Every structure is written in structure tokens, then in C-alpha cells.
Amino acid sequence: MFSRRNGHQSLPRSLSVLVYLLLQTHSCKGQSQLIAPSQPIVAKVGNDVILPCHLEPAVDVVSFSLEWTRPDMNPVFVHMRRARQDLIDTKHPSYKGRTSVSIDELKNGNISLKLSKVKPSDAGRYQCYIPKLDIGAFVELVVGAASSPVISLSGLDRNKAGVILKCNSTGWYPEPEVFWLDGEGNLLSAGPTETVRGPDDLYTVSSRVTVEKRHSNSFTCRVQQNSTNQIRETRIHVPGRE
Numbered sequence: 001m002f003s004r005r006n007g008h009q010s011l012p013r014s015l016s017v018l019v020y021l022l023l024q025t026h027s028c029k030g031q032s033q034l035i036a037p038s039q040p041i042v043a044k045v046g047n048d049v050i051l052p053c054h055l056e057p058a059v060d061v062v063s064f065s066l067e068w069t070r071p072d073m074n075p076v077f078v079h080m081r082r083a084r085q086d087l088i089d090t091k092h093p094s095y096k097g098r099t100s101v102s103i104d105e106l107k108n109g110n111i112s113l114k115l116s117k118v119k120p121s122d123a124g125r126y127q128c129y130i131p132k133l134d135i136g137a138f139v140e141l142v143v144g145a146a147s148s149p150v151i152s153l154s155g156l157d158r159n160k161a162g163v164i165l166k167c168n169s170t171g172w173y174p175e176p177e178v179f180w181l182d183g184e185g186n187l188l189s190a191g192p193t194e195t196v197r198g199p200d201d202l203y204t205v206s207s208r209v210t211v212e213k214r215h216s217n218s219f220t221c222r223v224q225q226n227s228t229n230q231i232r233e234t235r236i237h238v239p240g241r242e
């Protein structure tokens, strides 16, 4: 192909080869896409979670720079890889020691991020990004925590000849709602729900209800968080109220 005899012709020819190669590299760039789930990833507080993100068609990205960021934070970096090394100094302190990517998976173009010991503050929108290819994708992480409520007898209501029940449930995220139900599953009107947020960002909720003789003997406290689809219930029997 490359004739050395016609030296004066080989320059434009190798230039056109160069241009062709550049164009081809450029069009390859446009071909691979980063694929991330369109539905939010739901994780429980304290668990580990994978934020999926991979190249299609697959390209070995072991030697590529990679960035996982959260645009709403400062600094934005959650996980950064440069020159085959994970950079730790530039990332947000909240993520120190909790993020990793799998080297084996990078060979398959899979830049999914493993996030350990999930915290409520991890909830948000993440971006995976490959600077060299200038492509990125977004992954939404929803964080939830739930635990069963505890019902206790809080007092007697002499006027109404009823008893006051109290429901208490700790360790929720996001903030849940509390409902009281009678034995037939009908909603009871209760006092306002008290909500306290702990230092770990988790919510404790408590609620009181006065139950009267006309009600059945069985009562349920239901704590419910709709956005993470979590429901916990505890039932109590209040005997001997004749």
C-alpha cells in the first residue's frame, strides 16, 4: 500500500489514512452508550448496593478515566479513577472508603459502582461518566429503612371509658406515616403523629389513639412509607373490657 518509490505521493496518502483513522475513532466514540436503569435503585440503610452502569457495545475501560458524581454535592465526586488508580483525595468525604468498581468488570465495559454501608444521605441522583468518550448516564438511588412498631398501653380515658394505646416505631427513612386500624380494618382517628429525627438521620414516630368499648378488641398500628413501599404492622388485643 505505502509505496516508497513515489515519495511525493506518499505524504497526501498517509494524511488521508490519518484522517480516515481519526474519523473512524470519532465514529466509534459515538457508537458506545452508557446504559443505566431508568427505574430508581432501592437500598436499605446499612446494606451494600450496586449502582449499575455499563457500556454497550462493551469496550475495555480498565485504562480509562472514570467518574461517579453527585451533581447536588460539593465536591461532586463520589468515585474517581485516573491512570488505573482510584483517587481518594478529591472525593466527597461522606463516600471515603465506601465505593469501589470491579477491575474484572471494567474489562467488559461495566463501570457499575459498589457502595457499601448505605446511609440515608446517600439517596440522590448519581452520574457515571467516561471523559475520554464524553458519555454519561444517570442512576437514581432511593434509600429506605423500616422497623416494626411497638404498641403499649399508655393510659385510661375515664370519660370515654376507653384506653389510650401508644404506638412507637424507630429506625425509619424516609419519614413514614402512622395509621391505626380496628379489628375490621377500619381507620381510627388518632392524635397527631410525633416525629423525631435521630443523629443517624433515621426517624422515630409515635402516635396515640383512644379506643372505646364500642370498638372491637383488636387494634393494629400500621407504619407506612409510600415512596419506598414499606409497611410494618403490629396488632394488639385489649382483653376484658366488659
Ligand SMILES: *[C@@H]1O[C@H](CO)[C@@H](O)[C@H](O)[C@H]1NC(C)=O
Pocket (backbone or CB within 6 Å): 050, 052, 054, 101, 102, 105, 110, 111, 112, 113, 114
Ligand atoms: C456489572 O458489574 C456488577 C458488579 O460490579 C454486577 O453486579 C453486574 O451484574 C454487572 N452488569 C453487567 C451488565 O454485566
Ligand SMILES: *[C@@H]1O[C@H](CO)[C@@H](O)[C@H](O)[C@H]1NC(C)=O
Pocket (backbone or CB within 6 Å): 168, 169, 170, 204, 206
Ligand atoms: C420509642 O422506642 C424507642 C426504642 O425502643 C425508645 O428509645 C423511645 O423512648 C420510645 N419513644 C417513645 C416516645 O415512647
Ligand SMILES: *[C@@H]1O[C@H](CO)[C@@H](O)[C@H](O)[C@H]1NC(C)=O
Pocket (backbone or CB within 6 Å): 177, 224, 226
Ligand atoms: C400513602 O398511601 C396511603 C394508602 O395506602 C394513603 O392513604 C396515604 O395518603 C399515602 N400517603 C402519601 C403521603 O401519599
